[in-house]
Amino acid sequence: MDAVVCLVTTPPDQARPIAEALVARELVACVNILSHVESVYRWKGAVEHDDEALLVIKTTRAAIPALDAALRELHPYETFELVAIDVTGGSADYLAWIGASVAPPAG
Numbered sequence: 646m647d648a649v650v651c652l653v654t655t656p657p658d659q660a661r662p663i664a665e666a667l668v669a670r671e672l673v674a675c676v677n678i679l680s681h682v683e684s685v686y687r688w689k690g691a692v693e694h695d696d697e698a699l700l701v702i703k704t705t706r707a708a709i710p711a712l713d714a715a716l717r718e719l720h721p722y723e724t725f726e727l728v729a730i731d732v733t734g735g736s737a738d739y740l741a742w743i744g745a746s747v748a749p750p751a752g
Contacts, residue, residue, distance in 0.1 A: 647706040648732035648743045652699065654684060656721060660698035663719050667702065672712050674746035677701040705747045706731070 651673075655663055657680060664676035679699040686693055704712060709729055716725055732740065 648740050649704055649706050649729045650732060651702040651704060652728045654697040654699055654726045657698045659721060660700060664700055666719055667715060670715060671748035672708050672715055673702050673704040674743040675703045703743050705744060707750050708747050711750060
């Protein structure tokens, strides 16, 4: 099992519904919601500023394609953030829990 931490920003009012759906679908083991982050980014040639929530998602590398597909369904942004960071170490029990909590990919 290869654990990853994924970062996803959302409108604040969408953070909990998205997090709950991802956990309920067994695509992720856990989602931490940081309820207020200020994002500064370039979009369509202009510098933008938005208040967002940050989802810190614990899942497996194998679940990333299904996570991406679910976010395409659930996320309101045209182009949403989904960045996966490999976990190279940590509590063996916690990492095992992540693996046990995420359903294996279909097919």
